[in-house]
Amino acid sequence: MIEINKVAKSFASKKGTIEAVKSVSLTARDGQITGLLGPNGAGKTTTMRLLYGLLKPSRGSVRVDGVDIQEDKIGVRRRLGVLPDTRGLYPRLTARENVAYFAELNGLRPSDYEPELERLIDSLDMADFIDRRCEGFSQGQRTKTAIARSVIHRPQNIVLDEPTNGLDVMTTRGLRRFLLNCKAEGRCVVLSTHIMQEVAALCDHVVVIAKGEVMAQGSPESLKEQAQRDSLEDAFVHLIGSEEGLML
Numbered sequence: 001m002i003e004i005n006k007v008a009k010s011f012a013s014k015k016g017t018i019e020a021v022k023s024v025s026l027t028a029r030d031g032q033i034t035g036l037l038g039p040n041g042a043g044k045t046t047t048m049r050l051l052y053g054l055l056k057p058s059r060g061s062v063r064v065d066g067v068d069i070q071e072d073k074i075g076v077r078r079r080l081g082v083l084p085d086t087r088g089l090y091p092r093l094t095a096r097e098n099v100a101y102f103a104e105l106n107g108l109r110p111s112d113y114e115p116e117l118e119r120l121i122d123s124l125d126m127a128d129f130i131d132r133r134c135e136g137f138s139q140g141q142r143t144k145t146a147i148a149r150s151v152i153h154r155p156q157n158i159v160l161d162e163p164t165n166g167l168d169v170m171t172t173r174g175l176r177r178f179l180l181n182c183k184a185e186g187r188c189v190v191l192s193t194h195i196m197q198e199v200a201a202l203c204d205h206v207v208v209i210a211k212g213e214v215m216a217q218g219s220p221e222s223l224k225e226q227a228q229r230d231s232l233e234d235a236f237v238h239l240i241g242s243e244e245g246l247m248l
């Protein structure tokens with residue numbers, strides 16, 4: 001379970017202070033997929049970076065399975081699998097070597113991680129390229145490798161920044177099946193997106209973010225009720241107060 005309590009983050013720039021995240025609170029539960037939905041520049045990536053400890057919040061706190069990230073960063077990272085916005089693979093290593101390297105950084109021996117790696121190759125459909133160097137990989141191949149790498153240590157909590165960005169329909173469907181399977185195993189999945197179909201297809205709990213603040217949160221059904229709209233699309237546009245930057 002991930003609990004974010006009133007986090008804020010601002011950046012200094014030549015033109016003054018940018019308040020990327022003004023105040024975001026949410027709880028992402030085990031056995032659920034929680035979606036952060038918002039237009040471009042809403043503060044999703046910054047919230048994700050605060051969540052996995054890449055950035056330190058200006059205010060507020062983050063707890064993962066009850067552990068405060070500022071008090072025990074390493075303990076929290078062990079409980080987290082992260083797909084960052086920059087996928088960041090080692091181009092000279094094969095996909096298998098990239099995943100194995102991360103498994104070993106997490107203290108696993110080949111006999112510990114190899115069965116899980118085989119399972120991931122199968123469920124993410126990676127057999128065709130697993131033993132190729134990552135240099136020259138397509139976006140889908142890169143994303144799949146980065147996802148396998150982020151979950152090889154079987155973390156209870158999985159955090160993915162725009163996981164289906166640039167993926168084709170078949171790859172997206174495979175990834176959705178994979179995430180639904182993680183949910184069925186009782187894991188906590190958090191993803192950010194600006195694609196509404198993603199939310200409708202996957203999310204149990206949706207946090208609508210715009211301009212660094214939470215505009216509304218709840219199940220897709222409850223968001224329609226809160227906005228008094230019949231479709232999710234209309235509800236989101238109403239809650240955000242603009243259509244800008246959203247993909248319908």
Ligand SMILES: Nc1ncnc2c1ncn2[C@@H]1O[C@H](COP(=O)(O)OP(=O)(O)OP(=O)(O)O)[C@@H](O)[C@H]1O
Pocket residue numbers: 011012013018019020021038039040041042043044045046047194
């Ligand atoms: N390191 C940084 N320095 C300065 N400004 C930043 C930094 N990181 C983010 N911002 C600004 O904070 C705001 C929120 O950015 P963020 O990347 O969190 O949005 P987002 O919701 O993920 O958007 P997108 O959907 O376009 O990826 C933007 O105005 C962005 O320019």
